[in-house]
Amino acid sequence: VKIVVPPVQSDTGIKLIPDAQHPFVAPGPNDQRGPCPGLNTLANHGYLPHNGIATFEQLIYAVGEGFNMEHDLASALSALAILGRGNAYINKVSIGFASSEVPPLPGQIDGPTAGGLGKHGRFEGDVSQTRFDIGEGDYKNFQNELYDEFLTYVGRYGDDSPVSGNASVVTVKVMQEYKYHRFLQEQANDPNLEFSIARMIISYDEAAFVVNFFPNGTDNIIDTYTLGSFFRNQTFPENWHRRSSPGDFTFIQTAAANILNAHPLVPGTNQKGVWTPDAPLNTGSVSFTDVHLNIMQSLSSSLVQTEGLLRDNVNTLLQALAKPFGVD
Numbered sequence: 001v002k003i004v005v006p007p008v009q010s011d012t013g014i015k016l017i018p019d020a021q022h023p024f025v026a027p028g029p030n031d032q033r034g035p036c037p038g039l040n041t042l043a044n045h046g047y048l049p050h051n052g053i054a055t056f057e058q059l060i061y062a063v064g065e066g067f068n069m070e071h072d073l074a075s076a077l078s079a080l081a082i083l084g085r086g087n088a089y090i091n092k093v094s095i096g097f098a099s100s101e102v103p104p105l106p107g108q109i110d111g112p113t114a115g116g117l118g119k120h121g122r123f124e125g126d127v128s129q130t131r132f133d134i135g136e137g138d139y140k141n142f143q144n145e146l147y148d149e150f151l152t153y154v155g156r157y158g159d160d161s162p163v164s165g166n167a168s169v170v171t172v173k174v175m176q177e178y179k180y181h182r183f184l185q186e187q188a189n190d191p192n193l194e195f196s197i198a199r200m201i202i203s204y205d206e207a208a209f210v211v212n213f214f215p216n217g218t219d220n221i222i223d224t225y226t227l228g229s230f231f232r233n234q235t236f237p238e239n240w241h242r243r244s245s246p247g248d249f250t251f252i253q254t255a256a257a258n259i260l261n262a263h264p265l266v267p268g269t270n271q272k273g274v275w276t277p278d279a280p281l282n283t284g285s286v287s288f289t290d291v292h293l294n295i296m297q298s299l300s301s302s303l304v305q306t307e308g309l310l311r312d313n314v315n316t317l318l319q320a321l322a323k324p325f326g327v328d
């Protein structure tokens with residue numbers, strides 16, 4: 001199947017989500033769900049195929065329609081999903097775990113790339129907000145224990161909600177403090193913590209997603225009702241509207257930097273429990289070139305030895321992945 005970057009949608013304003021055609025339908029035992037509350041919610045409402053197996057184009061459409069994620073940002077994330085954990089020949093990825101519908105590419109020299117977005121590495125990584133690190137516990141599914149800790153940070157650092165009475169508002173300050181807490185926790189508890197630059201930045205992007213894609217577009221507020229709806233129940237809240245303008249790469253990186261800069265961190269790993277900062281890649285400080293390079297280092301090197309249709313698809317996806325970073 002030839003992969004083509006779909007056209008940019010012109011309809012990018014505020015909108016009631018879900019519409020009447022996309023009611024919540026709970027996943028069945030054979031439907032794939034995984035570590036992304038955004039994609040799980042979209043699949044539960046049929047914006048993505050309900051079985052949780054999606055193409056590049058379906059992912060871009062769904063995150064645009066449901067959350068107003070801007071086209072190039074959506075394309076880069078979707079490209080990483082298919083290249084890293086899907087099958088670029090048949091243009092499919094599981095948003096959960098390995099599926100017979102997404103076989104690995106033949107002849108992989110460093111193991112199969114398919115395995116679903118729930119497979120550790122390349123996309124799923126450490127210091128998640130509501131999932132444990134691999135080796136420590138369930139790194140795929142929502143965890144009440146972590147969510148309860150998250151809520152204590154909302155209580156401590158959030159605002160009072162003018163909308164829903166006693167529900168508290170998740171602020172940037174909450175994300176600054178909770179993400180830092182999660183890092184310190186895993187630095188102390190996960191002897192194999194992997195927090196190199198790509199994972200560090202992507203994990204802060206995911207914190208920025210919470211305060212920029214989950215709020216109700218009518219008032220830009222995310223209170224604990226809305227937070228719980230997405231994280232715990234993986235459904236759109238009642239009377240929820242997507243944001244009123246597309247959220248793009250620059251906007252999200254700025255928001256992520258704002259969260260990170262409250263407690264700046266250096267990228268690194270725990271080596272047998274000893275925190276070890278990474279040697280600088282290109283520039284010695286956080287740069288998008290380094291983030292992109294580190295993402296590329298994690299992909300299967302066998303992808304570049306491909307030919308024919310697979311080669312064309314890999315090229316299309318690599319270009320979509322590189323575009324927001326401004327690298328070739």
Ligand code: HEM
Binds near residue numbers: 067
């Ligand atoms: C986490 C994939 C779009 C919200 C993740 C993770 C993956 C993923 C693999 C797990 C990373 C980890 O270990 O923490 C994707 C892809 C997307 C996409 C491929 C687009 C094609 C979105 C959107 C939203 C979102 C549109 C919000 C509206 C989140 C959040 C987390 C996350 C909040 C962190 C969960 C946690 O830390 O517990 N995503 N995602 N994602 N995603 Fe997505």
Ligand code: MG
Binds near residue numbers: 035125127128131
């Ligand atoms: Mg994780």
